Amino acid sequence: MAETFRCTIVTPERQVFDEPVVYASIPAWDGQIGLMAQRAPLLAKLGDGILRLDFPQGGSRLFFVGGGFAQMKGDKLTVLTPEAVPAEEVVQKNAQAQLQEAQAIVPSTEKEALRQQRGIQRAQALLELSGKTGGN
Amino acid sequence: MAKSREIKRRIKAVGNIKRITKTMQMIATARFQAAQRRATASRPYSLKIAELVGELAATAAESGGLEHPLLASDRPKTNKHLLLVITSNRGLCGGYNGNILRVAAAKLREAKGQGATVDLELVGKKGLAFFKFINQPVSQFYGDFSDRPTYDQVEKIADKYMEQFAAGAYDSVSVIYMSFVSISRQAAKAQQILPMENPAAKAVEAAAGAPGAAGAPGAKAAAPGYRSFYDFSPSPAELLNELLPETVKTTLFQAFNEAVVGEQIARMVAMKAATDASGKMNKELTRRYNRARQSAITTELTEIIAGAASLE
Numbered sequence: 001m002a003e004t005f006r007c008t009i010v011t012p013e014r015q016v017f018d019e020p021v022v023y024a025s026i027p028a029w030d031g032q033i034g035l036m037a038q039r040a041p042l043l044a045k046l047g048d049g050i051l052r053l054d055f056p057q058g059g060s061r062l063f064f065v066g067g068g069f070a071q072m073k074g075d076k077l078t079v080l081t082p083e084a085v086p087a088e089e090v091v092q093k094n095a096q097a098q099l100q101e102a103q104a105i106v107p108s109t110e111k112e113a114l115r116q117q118r119g120i121q122r123a124q125a126l127l128e129l130s131g132k133t134g135g136n
Numbered sequence: 137m138a139k140s141r142e143i144k145r146r147i148k149a150v151g152n153i154k155r156i157t158k159t160m161q162m163i164a165t166a167r168f169q170a171a172q173r174r175a176t177a178s179r180p181y182s183l184k185i186a187e188l189v190g191e192l193a194a195t196a197a198e199s200g201g202l203e204h205p206l207l208a209s210d211r212p213k214t215n216k217h218l219l220l221v222i223t224s225n226r227g228l229c230g231g232y233n234g235n236i237l238r239v240a241a242a243k244l245r246e247a248k249g250q251g252a253t254v255d256l257e258l259v260g261k262k263g264l265a266f267f268k269f270i271n272q273p274v275s276q277f278y279g280d281f282s283d284r285p286t287y288d289q290v291e292k293i294a295d296k297y298m299e300q301f302a303a304g305a306y307d308s309v310s311v312i313y314m315s316f317v318s319i320s321r322q323a324a325k326a327q328q329i330l331p332m333e334n335p336a337a338k339a340v341e342a343a344a345g346a347p348g349a350a351g352a353p354g355a356k357a358a359a360p361g362y363r364s365f366y367d368f369s370p371s372p373a374e375l376l377n378e379l380l381p382e383t384v385k386t387t388l389f390q391a392f393n394e395a396v397v398g399e400q401i402a403r404m405v406a407m408k409a410a411t412d413a414s415g416k417m418n419k420e421l422t423r424r425y426n427r428a429r430q431s432a433i434t435t436e437l438t439e440i441i442a443g444a445a446s447l448e
Contacts, residue, residue: 008180010180010181010184011181011287012178012181012182012287012385012386012389013174013177013178013181013286013287014174014177014178015177015180028369029369029370030369030370033369040365040366040367041365041366041367042366042367042369043188043191043192043366043367043368043369043372043375044367044368044369045369045370045374045375045378069185069188069375069378069379069382071184071188078184080181080184080185080188082287082291
């Protein structure tokens, strides 16, 4: 059986998740990073995207993560994020609305363009997640 | 008999008040427990953020200085300060608001003494009433905070402060709130949230202090070496730039959480005292009522006996 490591997801308001996993796919700012036990220490900035955790007994759980940081140290992964939503709670309709809202922005400054980009990325991640779980 | 009726009415009134204060005490206890739970739940996040900042700061300090708009720097002074005062929306919580406002008023006086201007921002209706009374204009009032402040709400305020501070609108941003020392002790405290202490300086200090105290030169060499094992993505300096605003947010969030806990504790204590006092008053009034009743009976008896004697 594959080696496990502990994964905790912490938001400012509470600890969302704390269980051993065998594999984690985290949405870093520049793309997904896959993590397994015995990984060298890592400190990464996160983007908006999907966090996947595979359990030792099989099966996996998906979360939507809205930015934040991930730290892997001593076989312990800590995900610090202002927003962590379990996939079951992501609603497709809302995601669609958010995507439209983000696309409707007409950026006139660099800051707005960045915000739009982030909004689209975020909504797309949400949409993808809601498609995966068949949520509506 | 008129007097004893009067006392009886008061006994009833005191009894009613006691019932109300007792209920309020129980509500405050329940709210306190909920608030305490929330405050505890938010602790791991701020601790972890602080830990990351510490680790990064040391690495960043090694690879040169640390520059960030939120850090203390020798930029031109505007002589303007921002003060956020967190008070409660409701009264009946003993000296809670009084203590906070006393610290706030002292801070205002101090700033005025130095010829600085202060923009006052406020949470809680009780503070609003106070500053209106002392004729101190309040530049911004946040009225939508309940006893469960959410991170989103606090984040908005923190973002606004950081933007204003980075733009050079203020020399400093402080928050005055009731800090939680222990269950039996809370203290009104003024905490500066911006500019931040330079974490690099702190890390260097700690690195210099710790091995020196232990007297082991090897420890000093080992610590930075261990840190460089980290894979950083993006660079440590960039990560730190992202983390520092997060620290400001968590600090402010912590302040809001502690304020709520403090308010409920203060109300709990005040209502317990009120319940005890009304119990005591009830006892005293009952004694007075019995005495009045007894003396009325005695007077009546004396009158009857006197009347009977005069007939003989």
